[in-house]
Amino acid sequence: MTPYQVRSKVWLEFQGLPFLSGGRYQLLATVASAGSISAAAKNLGISYRKAWTQLEAMEENAPFLLLVRRSGGKGGGETQLTEQALELLGKFHKLNCEVQFAVDHYFSVIFSEQEG
Amino acid sequence: MTPYQVRSKVWLEFQGLPFLSGGRYQLLATVASAGSISAAAKNLGISYRKAWTQLEAMEENAPFLLLVRRSGGKGGGETQLTEQALELLGKFHKLNCEVQFAVDHYFSVIFSEQEG
Numbered sequence: 143m144t145p146y147q148v149r150s151k152v153w154l155e156f157q158g159l160p161f162l163s164g165g166r167y168q169l170l171a172t173v174a175s176a177g178s179i180s181a182a183a184k185n186l187g188i189s190y191r192k193a194w195t196q197l198e199a200m201e202e203n204a205p206f207l208l209l210v211r212r213s214g215g216k217g218g219g220e221t222q223l224t225e226q227a228l229e230l231l232g233k234f235h236k237l238n239c240e241v242q243f244a245v246d247h248y249f250s251v252i253f254s255e256q257e258g
Numbered sequence: 259m260t261p262y263q264v265r266s267k268v269w270l271e272f273q274g275l276p277f278l279s280g281g282r283y284q285l286l287a288t289v290a291s292a293g294s295i296s297a298a299a300k301n302l303g304i305s306y307r308k309a310w311t312q313l314e315a316m317e318e319n320a321p322f323l324l325l326v327r328r329s330g331g332k333g334g335g336e337t338q339l340t341e342q343a344l345e346l347l348g349k350f351h352k353l354n355c356e357v358q359f360a361v362d363h364y365f366s367v368i369f370s371e372q373e374g
Contacts, residue, residue, distance in 0.1 A: 145272060145273075145321045146270040146271060146272055146277065146278075147271045148268065148269075148353075149268070149269050150266065150268045150269075151267045152264065152265070152266045152361060153264075153265050153266075154262040154265070155262060155263045156262055156263075157261075161262065162262075233368050233369055236364075236368050237264075237364055237365060237369075240360070240364040240368070241361055241364060244356070244357060244360035244361075244364075245268060248352075248353055248360075249353060252352050252356070253349055253353075
């Protein structure tokens with residue numbers, strides 16, 4: 143049995159800059175399910191400011207609109223993801239699942255051949 | 259066509275600590291081909307101290323001996339990789355090639371379905 147654990151990371155760049163990573167995926171997905179940036183920040187245990195800053199950085203370097211904000215109302219502002227952002231998250235999730243599967247598969251095949 | 263570029267990274271951990279990454283792979287492979295730490299550092303354009311520190315960190319957390327040092331001689335000390343270290347590099351390289359291929363493949367399949 144191999145003594146190692148394999149780890150991997152996949153991310154997307156847009157115009158040469160980091161655009162979508164696992165962390166940003168999680169933040170966007172949480173905004174989508176929680177319905178607002180403040181609720182998402184709370185769910186993830188990070189500050190509103192941190193969540194907002196990360197989303198701002200993504201939006202500045204995005205090829206399309208990611209978020210739709212509706213201010214006011216009873217529970218404060220709402221934030222939803224655009225259709226395109228939701229579609230992108232779906233694809234990124236799919237990519238991650240396939241790659242994770244491939245990494246585990248090849249690691250197991252290559253590293254179980256013999257110790258090393 | 260998708261506007262994104264996909265990037266990925268694979269690394270091995272041993273006992274919960276980072277053990278072999280692309281950078282360390284390159285350093286070890288260069289030591290193997292150059293025959294000494296100082297020649298490898300020169301080839302990679304890093305300081306001897308930096309190369310030595312990285313190798314030291316790897317060796318402290320390795321499940322087997324990585325390097326064999328022979329001091330003295332005309333051109334100063336020689337450093338060679340152990341059989342096990344060479345075998346590990348070969349496997350890591352193979353793993354990276356397979357994963358890179360899988361990442362490119364799935365990215366192209368998933369992200370060319372439609373824009374997003």
